[in-house]
Ligand SMILES: NC(=O)c1ccc[n+]([C@@H]2O[C@H](COP(=O)([O-])OP(=O)(O)OC[C@H]3O[C@@H](n4cnc5c(N)ncnc54)[C@H](O)[C@@H]3O)[C@@H](O)[C@H]2O)c1
């Protein structure tokens with residue numbers, strides 16, 4: 307029987323759980339949506355005026371739905387017990403210790419959520435895997451649920467519904483997704499009914515042709531594969547950026563020419579100081595580890611190389627900064643504009659600014675960091691011991707005052723509209739700009755007097771002679 311869902315619980319009130327549930331609440335006023343988390347501060351923030359995450363458009367939707375059909379609570383057990391459908395959107399980070407450490411996904415939080423579901427469920431539940439998980443996780447979770455449920459006759463149907471939103475554009479991505487993918491046990495009637503129940507939820511705003519169904523394992527693997535393909539494009543264009551610098555080609559022109567081929571397409575071809583974010587590296591390592599476990603060493607190595615190229619790009623950037631500045635940055639103030647892993651988010655997980663910052667500090671630099679959305683406390687947490695060489699600023703011009711160089715680490719729009727003449731005036735000379743995001747007007751900066759290094763662009767004579775090539 308297809309259940310027309312009227313109550314949903316989501317375990318995990320993070321970057322995925324919060325925005326996705328806010329969207330369901332907005333589009334499905336007939337469904338009561340309760341988002342639960344074990345973190346009291348996170349739930350308090352969701353219930354306050356200062357939401358725990360910054361995402362354009364999120365505030366308005368939460369304010370519109372909260373208290374009506376959208377609720378945030380730490381009463382995990384109560385919310386599970388009274389809901390028909392449970393989304394699990396907990397974190398699945400890379401394992402830090404034990405078997406597969408540094409590669410495999412850590413499913414501790416997932417399993418703990420499953421055990422809680424089993425313990426408190428007295429009625430049938432449809433369980434939706436929203437977290438990104440290794441292929442065949444649903445199988446393991448089903449066993450945990452069945453073996454731990456104390457009430458006889460309770461049925462659990464497990465679906466895979468991976469999330470494809472990108473941070474910074476989450477609300478637009480959720481409003482009009484390219485596709486919604488639902489995996490289930492579509493060979494049996496009950497599995498088919500469970501899939502239909504979730505399809506029915508999304509059909510409230512997503513056109514039917516964009517809701518695609520698959521078997522469980524295909525859905526789980528598609529998520530890992532999608533991230534691997536996206537990251538591979540960035541590593542591919544970044545590999546070209548190194549070759550462009552060596553040959554005098556211009557990576558933006560190369561990317562434009564590539565993107566005009568309709569088989570390649572123009573998106574995700576922006577060369578950068580490296581991809582960051584909580585997903586790409588974690589999911590590729592997880593994918594490669596799964597390949598290793600199946601004895602597919604060559605396939606694993608292929609995907610590891612995507613992460614390897616990303617590390618190379620970050621190291622290469624640090625080397626450029628050091629060699630351009632006469633091979634010494636000791637005690638020089640270097641300003642980092644941007645710390646978040648991309649614009650329009652305050653998220654710093656795996657941000658390239660962290661590795662680049664550590665690299666510069668290792669060479670003796672004093673860092674001045676300005677980011678419009680990242681808090682000082684977050685930077686301190688990410689940089690740890692390095693903080694003794696870092697000052698954070700609330701104003702970009704103060705961060706830039708007396709700096710020898712500026713490194714653009716995040717593509718925030720506001721950096722483009724700064725008065726770069728004024729900035730030149732307050733910096734030490736020669737004043738260097740290292741554009742790791744290719745967002746500034748390099749010709750104009752050179753006219754002002756800056757020495758400019760732009761990733762993947764022809765190297766200017768001053769830098770070539772400083773670097774001895
Ligand atoms: N961040 C993204 O843009 C994104 C996009 C698509 C998919 N994903 C995937 O979605 C999942 C969640 O990612 P996120 O960025 O939202 O993580 P997050 O760390 O922001 O949020 C996870 C939340 O789950 C809570 N939690 C953990 N165990 C719990 C439990 N047993 N009971 C209740 N709450 C619990 C944590 O306290 C935390 O608040 C991951 O698997 C990730 O790979 C993330």
Ligand SMILES: O=c1ccn([C@@H]2O[C@H](COP(=O)(O)OP(=O)(O)O[C@H]3O[C@H](CO)[C@@H](O)[C@H](O)[C@H]3O)[C@@H](O)[C@H]2O)c(=O)[nH]1
Pocket residue numbers: 438469470471472473474533536540573574575576577578579580581582583584585586647648649
């Ligand atoms: O051409 C590009 C595009 C992106 N990036 C960088 O790549 C990283 C990731 O960007 P993006 O993919 O836009 O953001 P995420 O929020 O990490 O989203 C990715 O990871 C999510 C978590 O799995 C998926 O849901 C999304 O589909 C997938 O795009 C960021 O550092 C970007 O600056 C580039 O360097 N060049």
